Amino acid sequence: MEDYILVEGFKHIRHQQQSFLEEEMIERTKSLYNWMDKRRSVRHFSNKDIPIEVIENIIKTASTAPSGAHKQPWTFCVIKSANIKKKIREAAEEEER
Template sequence: MQDGQLLDFIKSRRSTRRFTSEDVSDDMLNTIMEAGRWAPSGNNNQPWRFCVVRDAELRGKIAQYTKFGAVIKNAPVLICTMIHTPSMYNDTKDHQAVGACLENMLLMIHGLGLGAVWLGEILKNAKEVRETIGLPEELELMAVVALGHPDGGTSKPTRKEMDELVVGRF
């Protein structure tokens, strides 16, 4: 990539909350999860696990556990991203690794011309979501990524100025 292209690409990614009914292919989903799989992790433990939910009835059940249920019902696909607790060696480091995995997937989704939103508010009901899907206790929900083909525009986010974020340069 040329100078600035990657940064411009990162800046152009948006959270998408409205989707068309067009399906997302298995090839695209596999590419998205492959991008997540290549995220860095401490000791290369790769603590993330994925559960793909396409079934509309199951998405409806999951939707009841968040105030953003309409987004979940509207998205043709969810990637429930979990942390595999037996694989963990450091709570902070492993949770950071899952965050890197999620960002890789969001960037790949954007690169494929799809839209997505990382839903975290649903974590207040993580246990109920896991039980609804029927996954074992060793998997802890970290996020639900709702994705599909975007339907309509997205808002342009703002960012704090760099001088508000940099606390020192030594």
């Protein structure tokens, strides 16, 4: 059996149902919570170059989030310009006010 199916010519990864023991589910959810609880909003951007492969992997990961009818109606933009980053930060801060 293939690990994907074709829908209108596009590959869709076949869902593999997993079964976990209750103790394992509890431990996995605690681990995920502890990891996610370390997230923070960032409005000051580094001038350090990030390898494009890292950025692409982050975008691929974000694009796997569930959405209505699995349409993923979002757009991701990679911003390299320090001036544009500054304007985004200022706009975000203005929105909060």
